Amino acid sequence: MMGLQGIKGPSYSFLHGSTKQIMNMRKESFATAMDLSHHIFPRIMPHIDAWIQLYGENYLQWRGPQPQLVVTETQLIKEILNNKDGAFVKTKPSSYGKKLIGDGIVVTRGEKWSKLRKISNYAFHAENLKEMVPAMTASVETMLERWRHREGKAIEVYEEFKLLTSEIISRTAFGSSYLEGKNIFDMLIKLSTIISRNEFKIRFPGIGKFVKSNDDTESDRIEQ
Structure with a gap:
């Protein structure tokens, strides 16, 4: 479905999706000392930097069996976060993330979110x-x-x-x-x-x- 709309991305690998690729790219990036530079993004997010150049501003990656649409186009990000129709749903944190942020403002919605x-x-x-x-x-x-x-x-x-x-x-x-x-x-x-x-x-x-x-x-x- 994404491909029909012109959205491309790294191919899916069984079980891991894109995650092994991401870990390898980050490991390689962090393996050497960084030059004195403000060009930090490719260093800490090498996969996003590389895949934007390969597939365009918006692309599809995989977290295990789950497809993820990565959006870096500024106007589209504004439109998504404006969220007038409530289409942008907050993702559930991982089991580790849940231990850090609990049931706080980052993950809650509706009346509880308004109160917090x-x-x-x-x-x-x-x-x-x-x-x-x-x-x-x-x-x-x-x-x-x-x-x-x-x-x-x-x-x-x-x-x-x-x-x-x-x-x-x-x-x-x-x-x-x-x-x-x-x-x-x-x-x-x-x-x-x-x-x-x-x-x-x-x-x-x-x-x-x-x-x-x-x-x-x-x-x-x-x-x-």
Whole structure:
């Protein structure tokens, strides 16, 4: 049906669909150090970058037996996300994803989504954000003071900013329970890492009920 409309894409492989190709392309992309460049997209999404050039702005790929239409055409994306007719249905998260985002605003619809949206909007009112500024400032000053003691030494900026984000969220969201907040943030990072490395792995439906991988066990523990 897609082919009749001019939509092409990589061929389907039994059970895995396109996922093995995607994993191999990402592995190859990450195998070498990146040059100093802002051309990041081909690095982190090599499959999308390559397939856009081969098949056009919109193409078909496969997640296991499920076909997926990948849309990168700007106007078409706007039309889809406008969603006046409710045709754009939110996808269900994977079992790992469900453990991270639960039944929150990302996956809910209808009345529950409206209720959660109102609650989250309140949290981002200007007055509420102003109250967070001192905590943000304190976290940044702590980081800069730490850097001053490392003058002349290399600094791993990614790790530093991850720590900064953790501190800011912990201080603003948990206040006096700062250490509890930091612990929760660390667990969220671990769970996100598990999701990332399982993103393109295809398993037989229901097999997790009988055979648990190390990631299954660890994600269950973190969720608890």
